[in-house]
Amino acid sequence: MNxxxxxxxxxxxxxxxxxxxxxxxxxxxxxxxGISFPFVIVHPETRKVMGYIIFxxxxxxxxxxxxxxxxxxxxxxxxxxxxxxxxGIMKQRGARIVTLEVRESNNSARALYRRFxxxxxxxxxxxxxxPQEDAVVMLKRMK
Ligand SMILES: CC(C)(COP(=O)(O)OP(=O)(O)OC[C@H]1O[C@@H](n2cnc3c(N)ncnc32)[C@H](O)[C@@H]1OP(=O)(O)O)[C@@H](O)C(=O)NCCC(=O)NCCS
Numbered sequence: 001m002n003x004x005x006x007x008x009x010x011x012x013x014x015x016x017x018x019x020x021x022x023x024x025x026x027x028x029x030x031x032x033x034g035i036s037f038p039f040v041i042v043h044p045e046t047r048k049v050m051g052y053i054i055f056x057x058x059x060x061x062x063x064x065x066x067x068x069x070x071x072x073x074x075x076x077x078x079x080x081x082x083x084x085x086x087x088g089i090m091k092q093r094g095a096r097i098v099t100l101e102v103r104e105s106n107n108s109a110r111a112l113y114r115r116f117x118x119x120x121x122x123x124x125x126x127x128x129x130x131p132q133e134d135a136v137v138m139l140k141r142m143k
Pocket of ligand 1: 016017067068069070073074075076077078079080081100101102103106107108109111112115
């Protein structure tokens with residue numbers, strides 16, 4: 001992900017989340033070299049941004065901090081393909097544990113993560129706002 005991607009990224013972000021990140025958050029991720037790894041998913045022919053995934057690495061721990069696919073492109077296997085490839089990259093980078101938070105009501109994302117071996121490790125009460133909701137903490141131990 002670079003600055004030139006951000007208008008497309010913001011469009012997807014606003015379509016994907018009820019309480020979207022601000023532009024400045026994505027700018028911060030791009031600037032946070034060495035800790036944040038922001039990637040865009042780009043159409044192979046049109047080069048259009050179709051989604052993105054951001055993870056943070058601190059030692060052997062990785063946190064997936066943002067992940068979305070454009071609503072028009074969902075349920076075609078793109079999210080699974082990207083998550084699978086990213087987990088491979090994380091493993092190569094020495095990750096032992098991958099965690100993320102997801103809204104309790106986000107059944108599609110929870111199903112996707114479970115298929116990739118994430119377990120539900122706990123909840124964070126009222127973690128999200130607009131609307132207020134608990135987060136489910138999901139955790140995967142790399143084998
Ligand atoms: C989560 C997300 C990135 C998945 O991307 P995607 O490209 O649609 O994912 P896939 O097509 O690979 O679907 C993978 C699996 O997820 C589950 N899934 C995806 N959408 C679903 C839905 N609407 N209902 C139920 N399960 C769903 C299914 O298990 C699906 O497999 P299947 O299609 O074989 O049944 C996408 O739905 C998205 O952007 N959601 C909004 C943002 C978001 O919630 N991000 C995650 C925050 S933690």
